[in-house]
Amino acid sequence: MTDSTDLTEDGSTSDNAARILLAEAMLDAIRSVSVDGLGVTRPSYGAAEGAAHGILARFGEETGMVVRTDEALNTWVQLPGTHPDEPMIVTGSHLDSVRNGGNFDGAAGVVAGLLTLRELQRGPALARTVAVVAFRGEESAWFGTCYAGSRALVGHLEADMLASRSPESNLSLGEVMTSAGADMAKIEGQTPLVDVGSIGHFIEVHIEQGPDLLSQGVALGAVTGIRGNRRYSDIRWSGEFGHSGAVPRTLRHDAVLGVSEWIQAIEQEWISEQQAGADLVMTSGILSTDPLRHGVTSIPGAVKTSLDIRSVEHSTLERFDRWVLDTAADIAGRRGLQVDFGTMIETAPAVIASEMVSMIVGVAQGLGQPIVALPSGAGHDAAALASAGVDVGMIFVRNSNGSHNPDEAMETSDLCAAVPLLVGVIRELGQV
Amino acid sequence: MTDSTDLTEDGSTSDNAARILLAEAMLDAIRSVSVDGLGVTRPSYGAAEGAAHGILARFGEETGMVVRTDEALNTWVQLPGTHPDEPMIVTGSHLDSVRNGGNFDGAAGVVAGLLTLRELQRGPALARTVAVVAFRGEESAWFGTCYAGSRALVGHLEADMLASRSPESNLSLGEVMTSAGADMAKIEGQTPLVDVGSIGHFIEVHIEQGPDLLSQGVALGAVTGIRGNRRYSDIRWSGEFGHSGAVPRTLRHDAVLGVSEWIQAIEQEWISEQQAGADLVMTSGILSTDPLRHGVTSIPGAVKTSLDIRSVEHSTLERFDRWVLDTAADIAGRRGLQVDFGTMIETAPAVIASEMVSMIVGVAQGLGQPIVALPSGAGHDAAALASAGVDVGMIFVRNSNGSHNPDEAMETSDLCAAVPLLVGVIRELGQV
DSSP: OOTTOOOOSSOOHHHHHHHHHHHHHHHHHHHHTTBOSSSBOOOTTSHHHHHHHHHHHHHHHHTTOEEEEOTTOOEEEEEOOSSTTSOEEEEEEEOOOOTTBOSOTTHHHHHHHHHHHHHHHTSSOOSSOEEEEEESOOOTTTTSOOOHHHHHHTTOOOHHHHHOBOTTTOOBHHHHHHHHTOOHHHHHTTOOSSOGGGEEEEEEEEEOSSSHHHHHTOSEEEEEEEOEEEEEEEEEEEOOOEETTTSOGGGOOOHHHHHHHHHHHHHHHHHHHHHTTOOOEEEOOOEEEOTTTOOTTEEOOEEEEEEEEEESOHHHHHHHHHHHHHHHHHHHHHHTOEEEOOOEEEEOOEEOOHHHHHHHHHHHHHTTOOEEEEEEOSOOHHHHHHHTTOEEEEEEEOOBSOSSSTTOBOOHHHHHHHHHHHHHHHHHHSOO | OOTTOOOOSSOOHHHHHHHHHHHHHHHHHHHHTTBOSSSBOOOTTSHHHHHHHHHHHHHHHHTTOEEEEOTTOOEEEEEOOSSTTSOEEEEEEEOOOOTTBOSOTTHHHHHHHHHHHHHHHTSSOOSSOEEEEEESOOOTTTTSOOOHHHHHHTTOOOHHHHHOBOTTTOOBHHHHHHHHTOOHHHHHTTOOSSOGGGEEEEEEEEEOSSSHHHHHTOSEEEEEEEOEEEEEEEEEEEOOOEETTTSOGGGOOOHHHHHHHHHHHHHHHHHHHHHTTOOOEEEOOOEEEOTTTOOTTEEOOEEEEEEEEEESOHHHHHHHHHHHHHHHHHHHHHHTOEEEOOOEEEEOOEEOOHHHHHHHHHHHHHTTOOEEEEEEOSOOHHHHHHHTTOEEEEEEEOOBSOSSSTTOBOOHHHHHHHHHHHHHHHHHHHOO
8 A cells, every 4th residue: 555655755735645545545444444334343452453453563564664562462663763762752542443433533643643654764864763653442432441552551551440341241351451462461560561761752643522623724733731530420419209280399309400500500610710711621411310200290309410520720620620519519408409429530631741732833833734722622542641751742633523423524634734743743853 | 887986067076086087997998909019009990999989889888878880980979968959069089099109199088078978967968969979090190191080070081082091001091991891982972971060069178299288287278279281291402412521612512501501590480480479380300311322421412301380370371381482492592402392281270269269268267277278289180170160179188298109198187177177168058
């Protein structure tokens, strides 16, 4: 798939057309091993994910790169630098997908990395080694754990994550990794698979999973931070069931009225936080009266709901979370309801250094490439590396219809616009 | 069960003790044919309901009353008056129950009627005939249709009601009535089973299904009207699913935020209506995100809910209903959501003449029996008779824990307090 293309580094129109052809060929090849009739399905550490890694490895071998696989079965395609002891510059993303997902969430970043590596290979040698990594098991849809491959790389794949089971197969993540051929000794010991200091920078290209770039009419974004979250998946409001006609208003303990007041109050506080300059999103994605007891003529005595709060700022998460709990307690108290928030699961925000954002924006401006700065609402492998101390950057590519569904729609030309930008950033970082 | 009791009409303490013993014996007998391990279950036109009717008929026969069954299998126990051509005075209620219901919803009113008839039998003869009726099939829980027996009596049991099927047996109401032995010719022709003009008054005793009497510390209530309702059982709000972290607030079309704002707005309008003097209750008893698509990290794109609005005033129902629809359309428009209210089912409020309320309150005051006037939020057989032009009255008996559940709890002494009241009202009405 490479002989017919002749990529150079000057970014001319014909070169860009060739870039698009190659990107589409690679994306089509990855899609072809994972079509499911609706979209694509590449389960974490499953056969279709493995086949996609094989495509990447063959491309690396055929183009004269160094290809290797680490103990967690992440695939590395490397272009050695003239100073191999200097910390590497790494780009890449993941190759798994959710069930009936789209082809671009993850794979687009790996393909952008390979196109970049190919262009760097044809230019003057860099001092630092450059690598494209394809991580395994990024999607939490399969085992509840996200970033399995990148967490394993930095020694952060914890025992309870390895023990988490697929609701479908009832196999644990650890069992499925072992079956796939992973070498579990270091992983289980939480020993990093490389000296983390040997990774100087990690720059991930990924489709945007929201509509911000689309609504602003800009193909690329420089990510300013990866939102952390506080997540309550099973909040229970309880009051008192009763006859919908026979109980007067002031004697009701209606859980639906309580939860509605609470959600409305949260939305108003969200708007206030944003007006005060905070980065914040919140979602109550699950909301349900008790299907075994509810009815059109019954005052609802029980509602369950969920809450997902996200921000790039730890202080915002903490402040808003406290406000949400206090407000719920206040509303429940006034209405004679009980509210139980259950377990909270927290994922810390990932810091992206402002120097990295500035460099990405600066290189784009030098190329005449429009770009906007924006936070990432979704989590990414970059967050796992950032938490281990690696300097990370992220470039978002415009995408329609969100992600995790067969309708996600990225223009290949938008993805290819990221390649000269990534080439430029790596060249700037690549000298010693 | 009658020989050991010696009831007189003077209402002395020992007579009241005898009344309580007899009431408990009758309620226990009815309970005994319908225990289900949790509460009682007497399906409409089923065997347990039939057995309860048998207990009533035997009591009537043993005490020398006239017992008959009409074409709809309602049981009548009558004390003939000296002027049999004058319109009857009828009291009674129903003997069916919901599944796992309580023993008092319906049966208490029949028992109060029998105790009243027994006391009238021992006093001076009345000009007008007095009857206790036990209606069949009042509960809508079995076939979706309420008041089957009393509707049939007045010729209002419509073809679509007879055709409605039990979700469990898949048999229609008409089929089950036929199997039980009902004579369907007149019923299907919507011909009244009696000349409606021959029923001068219908006074129903029933447990209160709300907590008003309990909270006011009064054993009895004089019902001022039976609330009608407008009911939407399947309202659909739809917006757009999306990633909970990646879509900014202003680009979301979150159905949960929309429905919460709507429910909050309705509650505020409800309070305003009540402050302006309107009789109104409202309940959104069912509220649920789409279980096939919802998730903690997914912006909810679909919510279904229900709404039950009740008032004794037709104008309030109409005004509030319009406000609810307009407000939903406004909120949906502002948020980029769609809302579909589906089918509305209306039941008209039943009028209780103020003269009847005054008479019940006046007789109670004469007896030194505390009583309060209050509307009925739930529907009753009295509404079917009122809609046919019968003058109706209702007396509520204090009851804990609502109805339609095994925990409903009425003190027999409260029920027996209704007997002298009913005796007094019937005596006042019973002369010509």
